[in-house]
Structure formats: C-alpha cells, structure tokens
Amino acid sequence: MRTSELDELRSFLDPQFYxxxxxxxxxxxxxxxxxxxxxxxxxxxGVxxxxxxxxxxxxxxxAFHVNVPSSGWLRRHQDRADPVVVPPGDAVLYQPGERVHDRWSGDCSALSIKIEAAALRAQLAGMLDAPVTSPLRLGSRLEVAQGPGLTWLRLVRLLAGDARDPRGLVHHPLVRDRLVEMMLAGLVMSTSHxxxxxxxxxxxxxxxxxxVRRVVDAIRSHPESPYTLGTLADIAGVGRRTLQAAFQRQVGTSPMRYLRDVRLARAHADLCGxxxxxxxxxxxxxxxxxLGRFAALYRARYGTVPSQHRREGAAPATER
Structure with missing residues (x-):
C-alpha cells in the first residue's frame, strides 16, 4: 500500500502488527x-x-519483534536508557509486553518481523528437548551484516519475497511450514538468551x-502431510534433537530424509501406474x-528420469 495519510497508514498496519x-x-x-x-x-x-x-x-x-533497517536509520527509545541508533547491518529486537518508542528517519527502509511468542517458545522447547518454563528474553541487538544473523536475515527475505508472489512455493504448506521452522530456529540460534x-x-x-516407530508409522501412513521436524518430534513424544539422534541410530538416516525417500517411492509408484x-x-x-530437484533425486534412486517411467511404466519399488 502507499499513502500520505497517517490514519490510513495506521488502519493498514495496526491490525497486522500492534x-x-x-x-x-x-x-x-x-x-x-x-x-x-x-x-x-x-x-x-512488513517491508x-x-x-x-x-x-x-x-x-x-x-509478540517478539525485529526491525532490520536497510537504509537510513532507526532510533530506539527504551524506558530510561539512552536512545540507541540502529543503522543498516544491525537489527533491533523487542520483547512481548515491551513499550516501544522509535524514531524512523524519512529515508529509512526496513523489514519488520512479528513472531508469535508461543511459536518461538515452542520452537526453543523442541530444540532443547525440555519445556521453557521461565519467560524468554532475547538479546536487544543482532548483527545481520555477517555470520548467523546474516543467514537468518536471508531466510526472512526468502520467506517475504516468495510470499509476495501468488505462485510462490511458500504458499504450499509442505514448503511454508519448513521455512517458518527454519526461520524460528535461526533466530534462537543467532541471538543471545x-x-x-x-x-x-x-x-x-x-x-x-x-x-522412532511412531514417526515411521506416521510417515508411511500419511507421507503427503506437511510434516516438519517439529511435528514429527511431537508425534514421537521427544525433542527435535533427541529424535534426530535416535532416528540416525535406529534407522540409519534422518527423519526428514526418510520422509523424502518414502515420498519418492510413492511418486515412483504413481508414475509407473x-x-x-x-x-x-x-x-x-x-x-x-x-521439478529439477525431483528429477535429480528420482534419477539417483531409479536410474532414469521420471518422464521415462511415465511413458513406459515399470515395477514400483518397495519402500524401506
């Protein structure tokens, strides 16, 4: 949207943020x-x-909130602390319940990311293999010009850019849920707490x-479901890292790779039918x-391209 009226701007942004x-x-x-x-x-x-x-x-x-200037500057005022100027290359983080008072320069362009508090706490709990019982507070600043912060910012930009395209893959739940999980995990890995x-x-x-058996059964019963590592860990009744380690020991691969292999076998059966x-x-x-990635995986597994099996048919392979 574009506007020169403050009231119109607030009526657009407030329902989506605060x-x-x-x-x-x-x-x-x-x-x-x-x-x-x-x-x-x-x-x-928001962009x-x-x-x-x-x-x-x-x-x-x-909610948890992150502002990331890409030009100009943003000045944060917080309680009685001295104002802090946030230039491009840095991000400023806000906690649930916080009072926010910022000044944006006229040439400040920024990403504004709102993250539901319950979702971030659940992501952290899954990664810890333990409940998060105390209030979660993230560090107030994050460097996004390099290192883990830059990797996280790239995920945010990918998510935002693809969401603006009606044909973007992020609109498919099988892609969206995994991208969101990666973005949440990236934030808790990149910030101090x-x-x-x-x-x-x-x-x-x-x-x-x-x-592990519960996860294997769920995948084989409904491989089309938009599973993420988090949802599979919930099915298993253990944390994400615990599930990954147990799956590697007992099955010899990761949960998400096993899911991919089962889906590949189902696709192969359909193409041969x-x-x-x-x-x-x-x-x-x-x-x-x-499709390019699918064709490469299919060829590595079955020795030919999917279109060849679509034309000729073949005996479906057995799932592991």
Whole structure:
C-alpha cells in the first residue's frame, strides 16, 4: 500500500502488527509511506518506509519483534536508557509486553518481523528437548551484516519475497511450514538468551524404539502431510534433537530424509501406474515443489528420469 495519510497508514498496519500512535516530527515534511505485509503461519513480515521522519509508539506488544533497517536509520527509545541508533547491518529486537518508542528517519527502509511468542517458545522447547518454563528474553541487538544473523536475515527475505508472489512455493504448506521452522530456529540460534549455551549440548540418548516407530508409522501412513521436524518430534513424544539422534541410530538416516525417500517411492509408484497425471502433478502431490530437484533425486534412486517411467511404466519399488 502507499499513502500520505497517517490514519490510513495506521488502519493498514495496526491490525497486522500492534495498536500504535504516530507523529510526523517535522511538519514541513509530508508522509509518503510504502508498505507491503505478508504472513506465513506465526510470522508476519512488513517491508516498507515512511518517507518522513516519524515517531512511532506502541504500548505492550504481544509478540517478539525485529526491525532490520536497510537504509537510513532507526532510533530506539527504551524506558530510561539512552536512545540507541540502529543503522543498516544491525537489527533491533523487542520483547512481548515491551513499550516501544522509535524514531524512523524519512529515508529509512526496513523489514519488520512479528513472531508469535508461543511459536518461538515452542520452537526453543523442541530444540532443547525440555519445556521453557521461565519467560524468554532475547538479546536487544543482532548483527545481520555477517555470520548467523546474516543467514537468518536471508531466510526472512526468502520467506517475504516468495510470499509476495501468488505462485510462490511458500504458499504450499509442505514448503511454508519448513521455512517458518527454519526461520524460528535461526533466530534462537543467532541471538543471545539464557538458553543459548544449552542448544550446543548433546541431546539425551533414547534407546527405546517406540518414538522412532511412531514417526515411521506416521510417515508411511500419511507421507503427503506437511510434516516438519517439529511435528514429527511431537508425534514421537521427544525433542527435535533427541529424535534426530535416535532416528540416525535406529534407522540409519534422518527423519526428514526418510520422509523424502518414502515420498519418492510413492511418486515412483504413481508414475509407473495407470494414472494419467503428469510428472509435475505427481511430484507436487508428494511434496516435491522443485521439478529439477525431483528429477535429480528420482534419477539417483531409479536410474532414469521420471518422464521415462511415465511413458513406459515399470515395477514400483518397495519402500524401506
């Protein structure tokens, strides 16, 4: 959206983010706001600028929030602390319940990322293999010009860019849920918080076969479901890292690779059968949204391209 009216801007942004007040700092300037907002599950991403120096205040936000300037600057005012200027290359983080008062320069373009608090806590708990019982507070700054912060920012940009395209793969739940999970995991790995060191410790060892068997049964029964590592860990009743380690010991591969192999076998069976479905349709049905990647995996597994089996038919392979 594009507008020169503050009330119109707030009526667009507030329902998607938080209730706010805004004031143009220099009355000689005119608002020239450009904003795009997309949503993927528990994540809302805004991309835009105000076009005038603007004071923005929000009282008691209900999510984790990250602002990432790409030009200009953003000045954060927090309680009685001295204001902090956030230039491009840095990101500023806000906690649930925090009061926000920021000043945006007129030439400040930024990504604004809202992350539902429950989703981030659940992601962290799954990675820790333990519940997060105390309030989660992330560090207030994140360097995004290099290192883990830059990797996380690339994931955000990928998610935002693809969501703006009606034909983007992020609209497919098999892709969206995994991208969102990666983005949430990337944030808790990139920022400072009291649990950060725990994430580097080895997962607990599980010798019982029940958790792995439950996951194997779920995958074989419904391989078309939009599973992520998190949803498979919930089925197993253990944490993500514990499941990965147990699956590797008991099955000899990772849960997500096993899921891919089962889907590949189902696609192979369909291509070798009598269904008139196209190669693209079969691939998409079984969660392969990139046809080139699907063809490469298929050739490595079955020694020929999918279209060859579509034309000639062959005896379906048995799943592992």
């Amino acid at each position: 209730r706010s007040t805004a004031r143009i700092v220099d009355r000689s300037q005119s608002l020239d706001a450009h904003f795009d907002v997309v949503r993927a599950g528990p994540v809302t991403i 835009g600028r105000f076009g005038a120096d603007l004071d923005v205040s929000m009282r008691g936000i209900d 009291r649990h950060r060191e725990d994430l580097d410790r080895p997962p607990r060892r599980v010798t019982a076969t029940g958790p 009598e269904s008139p479905a196209t190669v693209a349709s079969v691939a998409y049905t079984w969660g392969f949204t990139h």
